Amino acid sequence: MHVSASERGLVRLFAVDLPSEEVEAFRESVFDGDGELIDWPLANALGAFDLDEDYIELFNVRDLEGLGLPGYMVQGLGISERDVQEDGNRLSAQRGWVLVVLSSAFGRTEQTLSPRRPLRWLGTYKEEGARVRYDPLPSAGAKGAPLDVPPKPVTSNPYKTVLLAILALPAAALVLGLLFLWGSAK
Incomplete structure (x- = not known):
């Protein structure tokens, strides 16, 4: 065998x-x-x-x-x-x-x-494979043509938001450091 x-x-x-x-x-x-x-x-x-x-x-x-x-x-x-x-x-x-x-x-x-x-x-x-049955859906909402749904508005990319935050943190730290130095120099 x-x-x-x-x-x-x-x-x-x-x-x-x-x-x-x-x-x-x-x-x-x-x-x-x-x-x-x-x-x-x-x-x-x-x-x-x-x-x-x-x-x-x-x-x-x-x-x-x-x-x-x-x-x-x-x-x-x-x-x-x-x-x-x-x-x-x-x-x-x-x-x-x-x-x-x-x-x-x-x-x-x-x-x-x-x-x-x-x-x-x-x-x-x-082994016998499972038989597939196609029964009609019980809800009346499942009948007919799909409704015209407007496309979903494009949202911002979360990866770009994180990238901008990462780049903004050093710039903010630099500005705060300069302000601190300018304030202590007076």
């Missing part, structure tokens, strides 16, 4: 063929004393060398009470209902643990995945 650096909006779905008591060890990454990643069974099984755990989900399908895997994919992941219906029977029959990997999990790093046991690929789906 190729992941391009510009990939967006894809959702990869895998069955995780492990007993529940082994899933936690599969999920956990192991670090050394310096915080360097030593081992991550999940990333190893996926064949990914750059994987952000914030964009993956690992859960038991039975936790989707009433919603089911197809419903979660549509409502929770934003996948087109039509796309999910094509695989609906197979997805509804899925039991046990599943892994959801979003495109963002690869951190815009091009890589080739080589999934192996205990992962079993179920499908790759595209």
Whole structure:
């Protein structure tokens, strides 16, 4: 499975063929004393060398009470209902643990995945973009042609005002200094 650096909006779905008591060890990454990643069974099984755990989900399908895997994919992941219906029977029959990997999990790093046991690929789906609706505006003031509004008068440039103030300060200080010297000379 190729992941391009510009990939967006894809959702990869895998069955995780492990007993529940082994899933936690599969999920956990192991670090050394310096915080360097030593081992991550999940990333190893996926064949990914750059994987952000914030964009993956690992859960038991039975936790989707009433919603089911197809419903979660549509409502929770934003996948087109039509796309999910094509695989609906197979997805509804899925039991046990599943892994959801979003495109963002690869951190815009091009890589080739080589999934192996205990992962079993179920499908790759595209997130559905938000549909744009153009409803009429509710206000009567929003109807008709725009009014002829006179152009806004040109105001002074605040940068010029600051520049003039900066130049005027030394001149004012010079005039005050001369007045002080003239007054003390008398």
